[in-house]
Amino acid sequence: MQAAERVILTGASGGLGFAVLMTALRRGAQLVVCILRSEAAWAKVKAELPADTLGRVTVRFADLTSDAQVQALHGRLPQPDAPTLAVHCAAEVSWTKSSRLVVPLNVGGACRFADLILADCRQHTKFAFVSTAYADDGETPRNAYEASKCEAEHRLVDEYGKRLNLRVVRPSLIVGDSRSGHILRHHGIYPLLRLIALAEVPCLIAEDTSRIDIVPVDAVANELLDVESWRPTTTIAAGERALSVGEFVRMVQDLRDDWRRRRDCVALPQISVINRRQYDFLMHAAGSWGLSEQFAKVQAIASIMDGYVRHGETGRPLRPKAMIRPPIAPSALLPVVFKAWADRQGARLADAPSPTWRAPAKEVRRVDVG
Numbered sequence: 001m002q003a004a005e006r007v008i009l010t011g012a013s014g015g016l017g018f019a020v021l022m023t024a025l026r027r028g029a030q031l032v033v034c035i036l037r038s039e040a041a042w043a044k045v046k047a048e049l050p051a052d053t054l055g056r057v058t059v060r061f062a063d064l065t066s067d068a069q070v071q072a073l074h075g076r077l078p079q080p081d082a083p084t085l086a087v088h089c090a091a092e093v094s095w096t097k098s099s100r101l102v103v104p105l106n107v108g109g110a111c112r113f114a115d116l117i118l119a120d121c122r123q124h125t126k127f128a129f130v131s132t133a134y135a136d137d138g139e140t141p142r143n144a145y146e147a148s149k150c151e152a153e154h155r156l157v158d159e160y161g162k163r164l165n166l167r168v169v170r171p172s173l174i175v176g177d178s179r180s181g182h183i184l185r186h187h188g189i190y191p192l193l194r195l196i197a198l199a200e201v202p203c204l205i206a207e208d209t210s211r212i213d214i215v216p217v218d219a220v221a222n223e224l225l226d227v228e229s230w231r232p233t234t235t236i237a238a239g240e241r242a243l244s245v246g247e248f249v250r251m252v253q254d255l256r257d258d259w260r261r262r263r264d265c266v267a268l269p270q271i272s273v274i275n276r277r278q279y280d281f282l283m284h285a286a287g288s289w290g291l292s293e294q295f296a297k298v299q300a301i302a303s304i305m306d307g308y309v310r311h312g313e314t315g316r317p318l319r320p321k322a323m324i325r326p327p328i329a330p331s332a333l334l335p336v337v338f339k340a341w342a343d344r345q346g347a348r349l350a351d352a353p354s355p356t357w358r359a360p361a362k363e364v365r366r367v368d369v370g
């Protein structure tokens with residue numbers, strides 16, 4: 001695959017952006033211009049970069065929610081004549097924040113970056129926008145983050161599509177590298193992985209057979225940098241190879257047990273996957289067991305994950321168009337990703353206490369509501 005000479009990249013201090021930076025350098029980019037919002041972010045990126053690549057990376061600072069700061073970059077991007085690929089990874093990725101907090105970056109930031117690229121790149125420039133596989137025009141967005149991604153896709157296509165060589169890349173849930181398991185930040189599915197591994201709740205509300213779709217960060221980075229096979233919209237997802245919720249939970253617990261056994265740690269309890277009907281039934285009993293606090297957390301998690309881990313009547317499966325499937329199957333990817341994550345947790349995972357819900361949870365598993 002041919003590499004762009006110059007890459008202008010936002011979000012390089014984030015999970016995906018850093019993988020894009022490393023992949024661009026590995027694939028021979030002559031210059032990567034990182035647009036970051038702080039010295040602290042740049043220090044973090046620099047600390048992770050191999051010394052022999054530093055000469056090919058430069059930084060410009062701007063908060064992408066600020067018109068003035070992005071305006072100040074106009075005319076200050078190096079090598080404006082070089083064939084350029086712009087990759088927009090910066091985003092507010094929280095699934096729980098309101099529109100007021102996510103739109104200024106996820107929609108406004110995307111448009112400001114597109115304006116900058118249009119104004120400052122003299123050669124015909126390719127512009128890759130990272131959206132999400134869960135942005136679906138035909139459906140109501142699950143949260144403000146998803147709505148903002150849909151809106152940004154529309155704004156970019158409608159307002160910049162004729163002037164920029166635009167493509168939209170839509171990954172499902174991004175996890176670590178397919179070989180090393182490494183990713184700079186643990187977002188997306190990682191909070192759920194942690195919750196299962198540390199047995200933080202007695203159960204998850206989900207249909208056991210619903211899918212959790214994960215893709216390795218290197219597959220997404222490679223796709224974003226692929227300037228040869230330039231498609232307007234691509235979804236990167238495991239599709240029908242995605243693990244079911246039940247498989248995901250059981251695999252994480254087995255991997256956790258194995259990781260802890262090797263360190264002579266006591267076994268942590270298994271958590272249950274129960275569906276909405278079983279959950280509602282349990283709620284009647286939970287009050288008398290004094291478990292309402294733990295179940296409040298279960299409920300909160302269910303509403304955040306709702307739709308990603310499909311359950312109840314409100315969920316829906318991923319129906320991607322123009323899909324690319326990474327070569328590694330999720331069942332082979334998860335052990336690599338888990339090991340890298342667990343090794344980063346270190347003492348936190350080794351010293352995880354047996355949860356307070358442990359004894360009553362046996363009751364939870366015995367409940368049969370048919």
Ligand SMILES: NC(=O)c1ccc[n+]([C@@H]2O[C@H](COP(=O)([O-])OP(=O)(O)OC[C@H]3O[C@@H](n4cnc5c(N)ncnc54)[C@H](OP(=O)(O)O)[C@@H]3O)[C@@H](O)[C@H]2O)c1
Nearest residue numbers: 011013014015016037041063064090091130173174185188
């Ligand atoms: N993670 C997933 O599972 C997933 C799945 C599908 C799609 N995506 C998409 O992939 C992209 C990257 O996600 P990620 O998980 O890598 O996110 P991330 O780790 O949270 O990284 C976000 C990046 O955006 C930067 N940023 C935040 N606010 C900014 C601002 N106001 N101005 C400039 N930069 C700002 C952050 O910089 P700081 O270091 O300063 O915070 C960081 O570099 C996003 O577009 C996301 O929607 C992610």
